[in-house]
Amino acid sequence: MHRRRRTALVLSAAIVAAAPLLTACGGDAHPGAAAVVGGQRITVAQLESRVNEVRDAQRAATQDDAQYEQAVAKTGSLTRDTLHSMVLDRVLDRAAKNAGVSVTRKDTQQMRTALEQQAGGAKALETAWLQQYGVAPQRLEDSLRTEIEAQKLASALGADMNTTEGKAAFWKAMSAASKQLDVDLNPRYGAWDVQKSSRVDAKTPWLREVTSAGTQQTA
Template identity: 40%
Template structure:
């Protein structure tokens, strides 16, 4: 079976059962979202966005990268929420991901793509992930893989939906509405589950 890449973790989970929806009264000023009682601060969200913008600005394709990621703030919040949901699903399933597993998976992706610089550029271009955010994305991808191994790759929706329902998701309306049917913020395309292998051809220019 092919290993998933940090980019591949794609597209929303489909046909999810209803979850708790966003509620304006449940988020305070300075809070982007609350997941399972854990507050995602606006400052933490903005820090992730800043990291991506700085990485994009260092790229020769800066204008295209920035232009193609106009919804970056919402997309980053979406990823932060989904990471917490995946963590809960993994905990429910008795699954863990070690630092060594993350290192090994990242090293394999780097080798396959011809080096760290090429890998980081590809992740930035295709998923708007800054270099210092890659390990977290790899961890999410490994959790998805382990959930698939445990439940079947076509059955991941069940445990992830259950985890999201247990946690509850409350989003500051400034960032949109939580779509309970897809386990994502409305109108956000996410790097989650559809594409499963590293592209073998060189990435197309942005």
Template identity: 45%
Template sequence: MHRRRSVVTVSSAAAVLLAAPLLTGCGGDTYPGSAAVVDGDAISLTQLQDRVVATRDAQREAQNGEQLISQTGRLPRTTLDGMIRHRIVERALADADASVSRREVQEQRDAYEQQTGGPKAFEDALLEQQGVAPSAAEDWVWLNVAVQKVADAWGVDPKTPKGNKTLNTRFAELSGEMDIVVNPRYGTWDTERSTLAPADTPWLKDVGAQQEIQQQG
């Protein structure tokens, strides 16, 4: 999923993130420099900033970088959405008494790379389709493996419309049980849709399948 060259020279992400106000959590506790706090675990502005800057840098190096940047104007918000989801899935895994091994992540990544045409093609597709930088590819693969494991534990097939709806409902219910506080700059966590980003985002994402569709189109 990524890479090539572009003349774009913007990086206001850092300034925007650093200008965000301090986050106040429940019970009067304050979390200085946080983008969100999930069950007491803070996602710092620095962590979010690093993800956003890495993605912007990768997009600027891409051949169609200008287009990629224009298509991801809400990148800080969608990136934070993904980071919060990561913690929700971690909780779901723990509740299901399941785990994801490094070997499983590597095997899934190998599968994605075969589907997309190699390591670079996979990273290019991930950047273009999901707005994920190469440095965050491992986390993205982990999330997909983990979601599938949780779905298996719940007896849900996320690849069917009914199963996907059930999966979304179950994750929404779980996120409603968790204490998720978001810095107002990025919005609020919507427990009904289990998302922070404006658009609905699938819990299980198949970059390989999307790449095949693009290649055929």
């Protein structure tokens, strides 16, 4: 569904020459924290809760143990991917605020309605988001909000995300926000920066393919 139409938010960290967004902590300075962003802890318990939401949704969406095991195997890096998404959502929020960008509930509802129509209903959209992006149904609107926020940030920056220059401008704003927030990532979950993202295979759901209809709804 979503892969047939590509828009400006198909980003590839590998081609962006930018400073690292996230770095590992230099020790166990924050016991019990998976990450610290802007002085606010993302606890290990919070991270595990989010991961369990996805696993529970995968279990409910599969017919037997074999299918569930296949779903788990396809998302083997779910814990690290989830943490990276949680941190980057906060970095995106800061970058958006720096650029004077905001997202309304109406924005999110419009995108959801458009995507549900394309997917064939609410349940179909939830299933697609779970299978393709590892987003639990109860987090769908949060995920859509970050999609819109990223689009609006790119627009506010005048960044054409189909060009190398546009991607560089977007990530420059994200890097500045990351530095402001003084992000610390617990070493047990690895380390990620823009140039070494492949080492931890981090996936950022808000930097994925979004339908052109969704973009038009939020323009």
